[in-house]
Amino acid sequence: MEQPPGFVDPSFPNHVCKLNKALYGLKQAPRAWFQRLSSFLISYGFTCSRADPSLFVFHQGDSIMYLLVYVDDLILTGNTSTLLTAFISRLHKEFAIKGLGKLSYFLVLEVVHNPTGLFLTQTKYANDILTRAGLVDAKPVSTPLSTNDTFVSDGQPFSDPTLYRPIVGALQYLTITCPDLSYAVNQACQFLHAPTEQNYQLVKRILRYVKGTISHGLVFQRPRFTSILGYSDADWARCIETRRSTYGYSIFLGGNLVSWSAKKQPTVSRSSCESEYRAMANTAAEIVWITHLLTELHALPPTRPTLLCDNRSALFMSQNPVSHKRAKHIDLDYHFVWELVMSGKLHTRFIPTKLQPADIFTKSLPRPQFEHFRDLLRVRPPPFRLQGDNR
Incomplete structure (x- = not known):
């Protein structure tokens, strides 16, 4: 790590600082943390997935554990409670982590457990988008776009593109649990560089649809x-x-x-x-x-x-x-x-x-x-x- 400006040692101006610990905000921090975590997991018996580098799989006999990593957030599941308990105990000894129990909230995804499976939704996140756009009290509509609605590049330019872009970007993330928005949001994303007034009105219609389906989400059931x-x-x-x-x-x-x-x-x-x-x-x-x-x-x-x-x-x-x-x-x-x-x-x-x-x-x-x-x-x-x- 180079000596920061204003704090250069005049006796040793070409020396560098020794980084003893990776901190938040440093460019190399995520890589150093992932290398440290993955080295521990592999030494424990996990293998890193080739299809998804953030997924680690532990397989021993009939026992299986899956661990998914997103920076410093981890999701762990498995089919043997004793194996999970032993691994969590080892994880606590190796790292200063906090266990939050059964999965309920992860990267603004809300997970609801029920007897037949899981329900994934982003209700709070969708409400935040409506609040940002000032459409919390908007009148709902039944579809994201009507059959005659079309995004076009011709027309009066939208006066505030910096409002259009973050709203459409946020809607993109909302499609994780609302695939029914995918087509409409894809159309809106094609005009991020130069949105028109007509395009923004169509985005507002998409938001009105979100208002009417704000509690909707993906249902996952145990398959037959x-x-x-x-x-x-x-x-x-x-x-x-x-x-x-x-x-x-x-x-x-x-x-x-x-x-x-x-x-x-x-x-x-x-x-x-x-x-x-x-x-x-x-x-x-x-x-x-x-x-x-x-x-x-x-x-x-x-x-x-x-x-x-x-x-x-x-x-x-x-x-x-x-x-x-x-x-x-x-x-x-x-x-x-x-x-x-x-x-x-x-x-x-x-x-x-x-x-x-x-x-x-x-x-x-x-x-x-x-x-x-x-x-x-x-x-x-x-x-x-x-x-x-x-x-």
């Missing part, structure tokens, strides 16, 4: 079956300014939503088949990552993952080794998905559009469709009643 099911969808040439397609996917493990995305494709697709196939390739890549993670967690389902798509042409390309000149330019994605299917690591199937939950990530939908797909994603109100409520 364990399998990986992915849904892939794309809306061809959705962007009216660039004609790039918007794609989305949702991946379920045992019926519980574990991964989702809503993005604009980086290049223009020449057909709906191409945009759908590129969406399938991105979904397949995410499924492969999830299978690697579950393998390290010793929880990989015995059945191969299934990817469902509502475009028969894209499905045909994934299942048949027939390449033609119209598919030459998507050669890389073509071989990636096709090889997964041919090797038996992935199964692709057709699904009707009306049963396609990933449709909610590609476009604005009418209220009945939106609420139907939102329910399929298991985004719901709290699955419990207040005491004394006999309704």
Whole structure:
């Protein structure tokens, strides 16, 4: 550590300070802390996940422990209470830590335990966003965007972009437990550099939807079956300014939503088949990552993952080794998905559009469709009643 300005020793101006302890605020502090913690965990018997470097897995016989690290916040779980107690005791001796008991709040995620599983929500965080925007008393709406709402770059520039950007950034983090916001927030994020008055009015509509669903969150239930099911969808040439397609996917493990995305494709697709196939390739890549993670967690389902798509042409390309000149330019994605299917690591199937939950990530939908797909994603109100409520 260099001598700070104003405190340089005139006798030894080229000497450096010896850093005995990493402190908050130093650039090297997080790296030094993680190295110290990971060295201890590995010496105890944990292995660092290759799929997620912040995850450590302990496996000994039938006993398993998972430890997730976020800077100096740790989540620990396992299937043997005696093993957990012994490890926590050792952890207390090694580090000055504080145990907070059963997981209830982590990085503004609120975790509610119930007899059938878990309920994840961000009610307090959503309320803070509404307070910042001055919309705590706003009138709720039933969908984030109407079917006619479109974000555009033309129009009167918004007078205070520094208000637009932090609100949209905060909404991005809210999608962790509210995937139904993903499409609308993705559209808003594309105009952070130069928002217009119309764009801000649409963001206010998103906030009014948040107001009406402020207690909603993700429901996780104990699965009756364990399998990986992915849904892939794309809306061809959705962007009216660039004609790039918007794609989305949702991946379920045992019926519980574990991964989702809503993005604009980086290049223009020449057909709906191409945009759908590129969406399938991105979904397949995410499924492969999830299978690697579950393998390290010793929880990989015995059945191969299934990817469902509502475009028969894209499905045909994934299942048949027939390449033609119209598919030459998507050669890389073509071989990636096709090889997964041919090797038996992935199964692709057709699904009707009306049963396609990933449709909610590609476009604005009418209220009945939106609420139907939102329910399929298991985004719901709290699955419990207040005491004394006999309704």
